[in-house]
Amino acid sequence: MVTRRDFLKGAVAAGVGSTATGAAARETRKVPETAVGLLYDATLCVGCKACVAACKEANGNPPEFSTKEQLWDTPLDTSAYTFNLIKVYQNGTMQTKDAEKDGYAFMKTSCMHCADPSCVSACPVSAMTKHPVTGIVSYDPDKCIGCRYCVFACPFGIPKFQYDSPTGKIGKCELCRHRYKEGRYSACAEVCPTGATLFGRTVDLLAEAKRRLSLQPGSVTTFPRGRLGEAAVPGVKWREEPDQRYEAEVGRYVPHIYGEREYGGTQVLKLSGVPFEKVGMPKLPPYSSAATSETIQHTLYGGLIMPIAVLGLLTWRAKRTVPTEEEAEKNEGESA
Amino acid sequence: MNAHLKPAPVGGPLLNAVTLTAGVLVAVMLAIVAIRFIYGLGAVTHLNDGYPWGIWIAVDVVIGSAFACGGFSVALLVYIFNRGEYHPLVRPALLASLFGYTLAGVAVIIDLGRWWNVWNIFNPWTVNVHSVMFEVAICITAYIIVMWLEFAPTFFEKFGLTEAKRRLSKVMFLLVALGILLPMMHQSSLGTLLVVAGEQIHPLWQTPLLPALYLLTAIAMGYAVVLFESCLASAGYRRSIELHLLTPLAKVMLGVLLAYLIVRVGDVLVRGALPLAFSLSLEAFFFWLEMALFLLPFFLIGTEEQRRHPARLFLGGIALLLAASLLRLNSFLIAYQTVIGVDTVGVNYRYFPSLAEIMVTVGMFAIEVLGYIIITRRFPVLPRGEVHA
Ligand code: SF4
Ligand code: SF4
Ligand code: SF4
Numbered sequence: 001m002v003t004r005r006d007f008l009k010g011a012v013a014a015g016v017g018s019t020a021t022g023a024a025a026r027e028t029r030k031v032p033e034t035a036v037g038l039l040y041d042a043t044l045c046v047g048c049k050a051c052v053a054a055c056k057e058a059n060g061n062p063p064e065f066s067t068k069e070q071l072w073d074t075p076l077d078t079s080a081y082t083f084n085l086i087k088v089y090q091n092g093t094m095q096t097k098d099a100e101k102d103g104y105a106f107m108k109t110s111c112m113h114c115a116d117p118s119c120v121s122a123c124p125v126s127a128m129t130k131h132p133v134t135g136i137v138s139y140d141p142d143k144c145i146g147c148r149y150c151v152f153a154c155p156f157g158i159p160k161f162q163y164d165s166p167t168g169k170i171g172k173c174e175l176c177r178h179r180y181k182e183g184r185y186s187a188c189a190e191v192c193p194t195g196a197t198l199f200g201r202t203v204d205l206l207a208e209a210k211r212r213l214s215l216q217p218g219s220v221t222t223f224p225r226g227r228l229g230e231a232a233v234p235g236v237k238w239r240e241e242p243d244q245r246y247e248a249e250v251g252r253y254v255p256h257i258y259g260e261r262e263y264g265g266t267q268v269l270k271l272s273g274v275p276f277e278k279v280g281m282p283k284l285p286p287y288s289s290a291a292t293s294e295t296i297q298h299t300l301y302g303g304l305i306m307p308i309a310v311l312g313l314l315t316w317r318a319k320r321t322v323p324t325e326e327e328a329e330k331n332e333g334e335s336a
Numbered sequence: 337m338n339a340h341l342k343p344a345p346v347g348g349p350l351l352n353a354v355t356l357t358a359g360v361l362v363a364v365m366l367a368i369v370a371i372r373f374i375y376g377l378g379a380v381t382h383l384n385d386g387y388p389w390g391i392w393i394a395v396d397v398v399i400g401s402a403f404a405c406g407g408f409s410v411a412l413l414v415y416i417f418n419r420g421e422y423h424p425l426v427r428p429a430l431l432a433s434l435f436g437y438t439l440a441g442v443a444v445i446i447d448l449g450r451w452w453n454v455w456n457i458f459n460p461w462t463v464n465v466h467s468v469m470f471e472v473a474i475c476i477t478a479y480i481i482v483m484w485l486e487f488a489p490t491f492f493e494k495f496g497l498t499e500a501k502r503r504l505s506k507v508m509f510l511l512v513a514l515g516i517l518l519p520m521m522h523q524s525s526l527g528t529l530l531v532v533a534g535e536q537i538h539p540l541w542q543t544p545l546l547p548a549l550y551l552l553t554a555i556a557m558g559y560a561v562v563l564f565e566s567c568l569a570s571a572g573y574r575r576s577i578e579l580h581l582l583t584p585l586a587k588v589m590l591g592v593l594l595a596y597l598i599v600r601v602g603d604v605l606v607r608g609a610l611p612l613a614f615s616l617s618l619e620a621f622f623f624w625l626e627m628a629l630f631l632l633p634f635f636l637i638g639t640e641e642q643r644r645h646p647a648r649l650f651l652g653g654i655a656l657l658l659a660a661s662l663l664r665l666n667s668f669l670i671a672y673q674t675v676i677g678v679d680t681v682g683v684n685y686r687y688f689p690s691l692a693e694i695m696v697t698v699g700m701f702a703i704e705v706l707g708y709i710i711i712t713r714r715f716p717v718l719p720r721g722e723v724h725a
Pocket of ligand 3: 176
């Protein structure tokens with residue numbers, strides 16, 4: 001079978017550029033060693049939405065209403081004013097938690113902080129950037145031109161634009177990087193009462209996720225809350241926190257760590273009892289479309305070799321066929 | 337008839353039913369655009385969190401600029417493939433391109449949510465050279481400038497600036513070369529824009545060959561637009577039609593179309609996406625509609641005999657323009673679905689343009705018609721044709 005990737009290599013050489021420069025395909029980037037992120041464990045989530053409220057507060061976002069009464073913050077999806085949302089999966093009688101049939105389950109939706117983010121590759125003005133150390137994908141409204149290419153590109157539908165304002169901005173989770181200087185980490189993880197959302201280094205989170213998957217469902221184990229491990233972001237010292245660990249039963253997981261490989265890896269990882277596609281997490285290949293797109297661009301425009309070569313060819317032809325005014329007049333005189 | 341007759345203004349009144357209607361439509365558009373800048377994009381468009389791009393991008397910019405490929409396609413033929421006989425077509429085609437592209441540029445600004453930051457695209461400290469959008473923006477801007485320069489002799493002629501005209505003519509070959517390279521770059525990149533969206537574009541359209549598909553159809557559209565425009569100008573201004581040029585030009589167009597179809601069909605087959613075309617879905621329907629339109633020109637102007645009928649050339653041109661436009665509309669809007677909300681969780685987003693959005697697109701078209709009429713009647717653009725009695 002031809003994979004998309006193999007196909008790309010052949011296609012680019014054969015179809016687009018007859019004089020392909022042989023530029024190497026740009027591989028999907030990896031999550032930085034020192035990257036930070038979140039681990040969301042749907043089996044621990046009780047759907048209290050404390051994280052949704054905390055996220056709003058931490059980012060100064062207004063409530064959004066989807067009901068007539070407009071009493072509570074009730075967004076149906078993440079938006080430019082809602083960076084984090086707990087969505088509910090419902091099936092049949094909705095009796096059992098984390099069961100695919102006749103059950104219900106929760107799923108957190110927020111930026112995945114991709115290893116090789118489409119939003120960053122798309123943005124023409126570097127308003128979306130990925131930090132080389134923390135890997136946090138952040139947004140700078142002073143650079144942003146509001147083209148919404150990042151919205152179009154993100155495979156998780158995360159960046160959203162404020163269409164209701166003449167000076168609208170993009171809104172998305174930036175992993176609460178603005179709180180680090182106070183020694184505080186992601187608000188959603190900080191408030192989570194069950195540790196369903198954990199903050200930490202992605203390598204540590206991945207190890208924790210693997211540990212959970214290796215345990216016997218129904219057995220008892222210790223779950224951390226808030227922050228996992230002491231590893232800090234450079235220049236940041238986390239606030240002292242009491243030991244928040246607690247014991248609970250291990251859930252029934254689907255044997256898959258979402259984000260370990262999806263799109264080349266993401267810094268936010270997820271565990272679930274219900275297959276991920278059913279809870280709104282898309283099935284994605286193990287590489288990023290940013291790599292595909294940039295491979296095409298680099299093949300065609302790398303070092304401007306092809307454009308310059310083509311321009312040279314065109315100029316050489318045009319020099320012979322485009323008459324200057326003197327030549328045009330001379331020709332006219334001759335043909336008359 | 338001498339093919340090398342100098343172009344001349346058509347003359348005649350500027351105020352008539354067509355220009356008046358166009359004027360009203362432009363006024364409506366300006367009012368809507370004013371509201372958009374005062375209250376934001378949401379006040380007039382149906383754009384939403386699932387569809388960040390609507391018809392202002394897909395139609396006004398992507399399709400609009402492809403309609404404006406006449407100048408570049410004809411220049412390619414005349415100056416690169418040295419087919420001097422098509423020379424009379426250069427100026428009118430270039431004019432249409434100039435207008436089309438300038439308007440596409442304006443359309444981009446109207447759609448930009450933070451337009452006052454647009455200079456960041458030209459700021460070496462902020463640009464992201466890996467972004468396809470960056471490449472499109474730079475090339476379109478450069479091309480608009482190059483085209484204005486290419487067209488400047490027409491204005492110089494009108495205002496008697498002979499010295500400026502003479503100087504410009506010395507570097508014209510370079511402008512012509514750039515005027516071919518730049519649209520090749522950004523017309524293909526308009527297709528590449530979709531690649532980064534990955535699985536969000538339906539597999540019938542998502543392919544790394546998108547740049548090739550967009551480039552080939554842009555070139556073909558360039559010839560189609562010349563067929564369309566020449567027939568229309570002859571009818572509208574009651575001038576004799578340049579059949580001796582259009583008949584062979586139509587053949588060139590079919591050649592490019594054939595190359596496109598080979599790449600397009602081959603790609604769908606190799607990627608194994610064809611079965612999806614036989615599913616009961618909106619995407620499948622639009623795929624077949626697009627394919628049917630692409631095949632239509634072969635039935636309309638497939639034979640030499642058919643290509644001698646102005647009406648058929650006109651229809652053949654229209655069929656190709658519709659087909660290539662649908663390819664763009666399909667790949668940017670019909671084929672696009674942001675992945676969140678595909679199952680029981682989340683929102684299923686829908687997009688259909690608002691009346692205001694449509695009126696802005698219509699207004700853009702009206703500006704083009706208006707500009708074309710004013711310029712051809714007052715400036716030496718169209719080949720001097722014998723006016724029918
Ligand atoms: S989830 Fe979307 S917004 Fe977040 S880093 Fe990945 S591509 Fe960017
Ligand atoms: S909307 Fe802003 S952040 Fe998003 S791609 Fe465009 S310029 Fe970049
Ligand atoms: S890290 Fe901060 S911004 Fe991101 S979802 Fe959690 S609370 Fe919201």
